[in-house]
Amino acid sequence: MLKVPEHQVAGHLAIxxxxxxxxxxxGRFYKPLQGDGRGNKELAFYESFSSDTRVPDHxxxxxxxxxxxxxxxxxNGSGLLHHLVLQDIVSSHRNPSIMDVKIGSxxxxxxASDNYIQKCLEKDRRTTTVxxxxxxxxxxxxxxxxxxxWRPGRKEVQSFTVYNVRSILRxxxxxxxxxxxxNSDCSFAPSIYGRSAGIxxxxxxxxxxxxxxxxxxxxxxxxxxxxxxxxVSKGSAPVPEIKLIDFAHVVEGKGxxxxxxxxxxxxxxxxxxxxxxxxxESSIKDCVESEKPGICTDNGNCQ
Amino acid sequence: MLKVPEHQVAGHLAIxxxxxxxxxxxGRFYKPLQGDGRGNKELAFYESFSSDTRVPDHxxxxxxxxxxxxxxxxxNGSGLLHHLVLQDIVSSHRNPSIMDVKIGSxxxxxxASDNYIQKCLEKDRRTTTVxxxxxxxxxxxxxxxxxxxWRPGRKEVQSFTVYNVRSILRxxxxxxxxxxxxNSDCSFAPSIYGRSAGIxxxxxxxxxxxxxxxxxxxxxxxxxxxxxxxxVSKGSAPVPEIKLIDFAHVVEGKGxxxxxxxxxxxxxxxxxxxxxxxxxESSIKDCVESEKPGICTDNGNCQ
Numbered sequence: 232m233l234k235v236p237e238h239q240v241a242g243h244l245a246i247x248x249x250x251x252x253x254x255x256x257x258g259r260f261y262k263p264l265q266g267d268g269r270g271n272k273e274l275a276f277y278e279s280f281s282s283d284t285r286v287p288d289h290x291x292x293x294x295x296x297x298x299x300x301x302x303x304x305x306x307n308g309s310g311l312l313h314h315l316v317l318q319d320i321v322s323s324h325r326n327p328s329i330m331d332v333k334i335g336s337x338x339x340x341x342x343a344s345d346n347y348i349q350k351c352l353e354k355d356r357r358t359t360t361v362x363x364x365x366x367x368x369x370x371x372x373x374x375x376x377x378x379x380x381w382r383p384g385r386k387e388v389q390s391f392t393v394y395n396v397r398s399i400l401r402x403x404x405x406x407x408x409x410x411x412x413x414n415s416d417c418s419f420a421p422s423i424y425g426r427s428a429g430i431x432x433x434x435x436x437x438x439x440x441x442x443x444x445x446x447x448x449x450x451x452x453x454x455x456x457x458x459x460x461x462x463v464s465k466g467s468a469p470v471p472e473i474k475l476i477d478f479a480h481v482v483e484g485k486g487x488x489x490x491x492x493x494x495x496x497x498x499x500x501x502x503x504x505x506x507x508x509x510x511x512e513s514s515i516k517d518c519v520e521s522e523k524p525g526i527c528t529d530n531g532n533c534q
Numbered sequence: 535m536l537k538v539p540e541h542q543v544a545g546h547l548a549i550x551x552x553x554x555x556x557x558x559x560x561g562r563f564y565k566p567l568q569g570d571g572r573g574n575k576e577l578a579f580y581e582s583f584s585s586d587t588r589v590p591d592h593x594x595x596x597x598x599x600x601x602x603x604x605x606x607x608x609x610n611g612s613g614l615l616h617h618l619v620l621q622d623i624v625s626s627h628r629n630p631s632i633m634d635v636k637i638g639s640x641x642x643x644x645x646a647s648d649n650y651i652q653k654c655l656e657k658d659r660r661t662t663t664v665x666x667x668x669x670x671x672x673x674x675x676x677x678x679x680x681x682x683x684w685r686p687g688r689k690e691v692q693s694f695t696v697y698n699v700r701s702i703l704r705x706x707x708x709x710x711x712x713x714x715x716x717n718s719d720c721s722f723a724p725s726i727y728g729r730s731a732g733i734x735x736x737x738x739x740x741x742x743x744x745x746x747x748x749x750x751x752x753x754x755x756x757x758x759x760x761x762x763x764x765x766v767s768k769g770s771a772p773v774p775e776i777k778l779i780d781f782a783h784v785v786e787g788k789g790x791x792x793x794x795x796x797x798x799x800x801x802x803x804x805x806x807x808x809x810x811x812x813x814x815e816s817s818i819k820d821c822v823e824s825e826k827p828g829i830c831t832d833n834g835n836c837q
């Protein structure tokens with residue numbers, strides 16, 4: 232039984248008779264192959280990537296598994312259509328908070344048409360892509376059983392400023408995310424961004440690969456950042472994850488590193504590091520102010 | 535006594551009645567303040583930079599010392615003109631080989647006019663700026679007493695491809711640089727690019743700062759790479775140097791890293807690393823082929 236993904240935060244949605252991806256109950260994600268060649272380019276990327284022995288094993292975990300393609304009834308009722316069959320990344324999460332971050336200070340590639348370049352450039356300048364080296368393309372933030380998800384609309388997301396992005400990266404790991412802005416407590420920052428195998432460590436592992444790899448240039452590709460706030464709140468071990476998605480505009484690296492992706496990734500890393508170090512500072516301050524004799528633990532609590 | 539700089543490899547030259555920089559015998563470089571506000575912007579940058587306590591001491595050595603500004607007779611005979619008074623970087627070198635590398639995959643900045651952006655973008659796409667994240671803006675290569683310098687013309691430099699750039703980075707550190715291309719022996723690579731305090735180590739030190747600093751964004755800024763081939767050949771210690779120059783388009787970082795500069799710098803680092811590791815491999819091969827029983831030393835010789 233195929234259905235519309237519950238946790239898709241960006242891209243075309245399979246609602247109101249439109250074409251979009253579908254998921255099943257077994258953890259697979261079916262993405263319709265776009266007709267203008269982009270779908271085939273993405274399929275070709277997955278095929279090349281999965282068989283490329285130059286990609287180290289510890290990097291593969293940052294990419295969804297691809298199970299090839301399959302003919303399926305399209306969500307818009309237009310009949311049978313080829314779909315990419317991918318791992319449904321969010322299926323293992325219960326109430327995932329998700330950020331879709333498009334990495335790079337340009338989303339176009341040198342070989343593209345002038346028209347395409349101008350269209351991308353215009354959007355890159357309008358959003359934080361040029362200024363920050365990345366933009367948030369969509370997000371959902373789980374705020375608890377009662378309030379459910381905060382999911383800003385497409386227009387709101389596209390109008391995010393540098394200030395908004397910084398604020399959202401704080402809010403994303405706050406227990407009081409609903410109030411937003413400066414008052415976010417960032418109480419989950421140590422357990423989500425920090426700690427061993429946290430988001431920051433994963434980003435740094437990816438960065439080390441991008442400093443070296445000259446196989447692919449990932450244009451207009453997104454980094455999904457996701458975790459379960461529920462499990463964090465309840466004290467069970469959260470599994471913060473990052474995954475790269477959307478490879479319709481990947482081109483060959485031809486011996487040059489993907490400096491566009493790398494620069495944006497470093498910018499994101501700097502932002503995440505700052506949220507983390509701010510949260511550590513403020514938890515030290517809290518410990519001091521509460522006059523507890525202990526020290527602050529890695530998860531930001533006083534001991 | 536002011537004169538036209540002997541070793542200027544890019545930018546406007548003070549010849550044929552044109553406006554350009556001058557040097558004196560005491561190691562100072564006089565750069566005319568460009569009238570369209572760029573000169574004042576560069577002076578303002580130097581003033582801000584020199585008094586900014588956030589800039590660590592070990593980073594200051596990568597910038598020319600600035601001695602303020604001075605009214606001087608302009609080289610084009612137009613009368614008195616304000617000049618930036620800077621350290622003449624090459625004055626301490628006898629027969630310097632110099633590369634002027636403009637860093638970044640875009641030379642424009644978000645706040646610029648549409649016209650300026652389109653002009654820069656066109657040149658960035660035409661050169662290796664977009665593809666490599668940097669472009670060679672000029673160079674001179676000392677080839678010995680008899681042949682003197684190889685100094686390709688502006689048009690040739692502007693038409694450099696990725697292939698040419700890679701080849702020049704090899705040729706730059708070769709004892710047989712005059713023949714160029716694949717046959718470059720890269721015999722100076724270990725002593726210029728490699729070794730402690732060599733070019734690669736300096737680039738990495740600069741990179742670490744750029745991963746963190748959010749004070750300035752260096753648009754259209756150049757990295758000069760220079761050394762004395764003569765002293766290398768004669769066995770005396772060479773002093774390979776890197777220096778950042780041209781700050782007319784520096785803007786405030788506003789809490790964001792200069793991901794554009796950083797990405798290009800990482801791309802250059804990868805290229806330099808490759809020349810270095812190729813040269814080490816080939817010197818190992820040479821040792822093996824010459825059946826010398828020894829091992830290869832850091833400077834690429836057999837022991």
